[in-house]
Amino acid sequence: MRLRQATLTTFRDLGVTPEIADALETEGIVSPFPIQEMALPLALSGQDLIGQARTGTGKTYAFGIAMLQGIGKPRKNRKKPRGLVVVPTRELAVQVSEDLVTAAGKLGSRVLTVYGGRAYEPQVEALKAGVDVVVGTPGRLLDLVKQKHLDLSQVTSLVLDEADRMLDLGFLPDVERIFKLVPAERQTMLFSATMPGEVVGLSRKYLNRPTHIRAEHESGEGEATPQVRQLVWRTHRMDKIEIVSRLLQADGRGLTMVFCETKRACDMVAEQLDTRGFAVAAVHGDLGQGQREQALRAFRNGKIDVLVATDVAARGIDIDDVTHVVNYDCPTDDKTYVHRIGRTGRAGRTGIAVTFVEWEELTRWKMINNMLGLDFAEPEETYSTSPHVYTELNIPEGTKGVLPHANRSRAGLSAEHLEDLGETGRGRGRGGRRRDERDHDRDRERDRERPARTQRQRRRTRGGKELAETAPVETSEVELVDAQAEETPAIFTPDEVGAVSAQPKRVRTRRGAASTAIEQALSVAPEPALAPAGAPADGAVAEAPPESFPVEAPARATRSRRTAAKASAPVTTGAEQAPPVAEQAQAAAEQAPVAKRAPVAEQAPVVERAPVAERAGGVAERQEMRMQAEPEPSFLAPPPPAPVRQPERIIPPSPFAVIFQSPDLATDDDDIAPSAASERKQQRRQSRGGGGNRRRAG
The missing domain is CATH 3.40.50.300 (P-loop containing nucleotide triphosphate hydrolases)
Incomplete structure (x- = not known):
């Protein structure tokens, strides 16, 4: 605040110390205003005051100079504040602190401003280091007192600036609490531009024989500034x-x-x-x-x-x-x-x-x-x-x-x-x-970049269970061939057919597909003679003529215990080397039930007959027990229905291309695709020892 009003009085004439007067003169503040001339002599003597003056007439220096001069120079062993100024707003707290720092430039007094909206830590650290004057709003002052960071037990001078505004904002309960926290022996000063009846009542309760100073014109209490x-x-x-x-x-x-x-x-x-x-x-x-x-x-x-x-x-x-x-x-x-x-x-x-x-x-x-x-x-x-x-x-x-x-x-x-x-x-x-x-x-x-989307981890599951990474991939039964392809592979050689048949493939669990394969094998295989249950086997399964099986659709081999047993035993046949078609026919015949693959008289002799016969007899007995528990289709039953018509082979003009025309494979006997619940129920049956394929596989 810069006061340039010219009067015959100076701050030195009012009893202000040279340190404060020099600091004010350095800032260009030489002569006091009327409120300062009237209030400073009484305030320096230690009396309680009620000051009333228009805005902009220097009320801050009227109480600030008296407070700083009464506290004196700071001391190292003095940590607790000696002066307290309570203001209603944060902006006013900052302004009052700046004026006090200006007046205390030569004294070196420590002035601290505390108000809401700021962090507590800097204010707490300043209080621990020691302060002389605290300027703040009622809310933050009481918060620091409650947290035991601020001690008001040694305050000797208390000032309420803009006291009427403080009462308008509802600060009266907080002000009364502050009055009770400071010592009874103190100097109290109230300053404001307007002085309503509530402020007068507060002064009578907490002030000791105050002097009411009013630097106003006779026209009215709240007269506006004439300038x-x-x-x-x-x-x-x-x-x-x-x-x-x-x-x-x-x-x-x-x-x-x-x-x-x-x-x-x-x-x-x-x-x-x-x-x-x-x-x-x-x-x-x-x-x-x-x-x-x-x-x-x-x-x-x-x-x-x-x-x-x-x-x-x-x-x-x-x-x-x-x-x-x-x-x-x-x-x-x-x-x-x-x-x-x-x-x-x-x-x-x-x-x-x-x-x-x-x-x-x-x-x-x-x-x-x-x-x-x-x-x-x-x-x-x-x-x-x-x-x-x-x-x-x-x-x-x-x-x-x-x-x-x-x-x-x-x-x-x-x-x-x-x-x-x-x-x-x-x-x-x-x-x-x-x-x-x-x-x-x-x-x-x-321009803010969106966060990168997390990669979704996809897992392969079947029937609610997660598949292993190395699990074989199920392939479709019928492979569609593009008829518009310009070039297709040549006719498969017997070696390629044998290599494909030797690869392990996933066994289908649908009963309809298994029944179709059995009926197809029975339709092309000769009828063998039924051997007694306890009789030893004379040999292996007889080979079928090559004309009985088509080359285009070889039957898939289902690996079972019976197949493994026969593969481990050396077998000698009539022919030294069978064509690939005959090998495929033999594999298809092995897929049929054991009762249908009984040995016949035309079979070739087998090496080591005794162990093989014992195994064959035991397998026949077990197979007969399974047939009693679960009836299986017998060769004595009526002839099975006609097999599904095989796709016709169309010979294209080019001998290097083979095109297959796939007929409609859907029949009335096809089973409906099972649901997930049905597959889980079938899996539970198989885990307990049930299941059609396992029983037939032996």
């Missing part, structure tokens, strides 16, 4: 933003503050002014503390020239070069009106205050007008095109509601660094952001 030229207009809600846009282009306009009643209205006004090209920022309770301080720093440094705020910035904020104040919404009472327009015309300067009053707010404004004794009982009806708007505000003719690009020279809010305070507050609302900041956020969201 401010006031304009009150009756406007329409939809036209107010247009009037503000023209007002911001007036000649000689400096920093401007626009006050709104609600947070939503504050965001809306800031957003619309930003759209029209003005360097603007918003300050209200929904913003984080870092964002609020960023906006105030940018406003003080001149990076923005318009500050849209609620009443949170209407108390105690001292910013140089504020030339215009706009009450976008009509104030609620006369005290709010006085504090709002007190942001301009400070320290001997002049300013302009414009108040918009809507039709439904006329009754409220008449009450404010009567309380303050103003001459605006009937505000003039005003629109953005009214001629008196241009003449009274010194706006150039032809000015529109959008700032020309040539006049957009401010750096903007984004040029001010956003300090990380370790806060957990809420984010910025709708307004108060520049277009480049919003565009940057949209581009960042658009």
